[in-house]
Amino acid sequence: MKHKQLPPQFYELMKELQAVDFVLIDLTLYLDTHPNDTDAIQQFNQMAQVSQQLKIEVEKFYGPLLQYGNSYSGYPWNWNESPWPWEL
DSSP, X not given: OOOOOOOHXXXXXXXXXXXXXXXXXXXXXXXXXXTTOHHHHXXXXXXXXXXXXXXXXXXXXXXXXXXXXXXXXXXXXXXXXXXXXXXX
């Protein structure tokens, strides 16, 4: 299936989201071994908020990012629209 062409802004937002989510993974691993580091916890919470805001922005213009009730669908059902995450 050929995926639809999306504007450059979509790819910029996805790049930013991937970078923020990578920071969250890294902070999670760090906090697993340093659970009392208040600065890291504060940074984690800040990045979690940024990630949430980016996901809302992406989904508002380009459709759902997550399945199984983690994202809302537009009408008509738009989960099956490309590009899939591995196509980026």
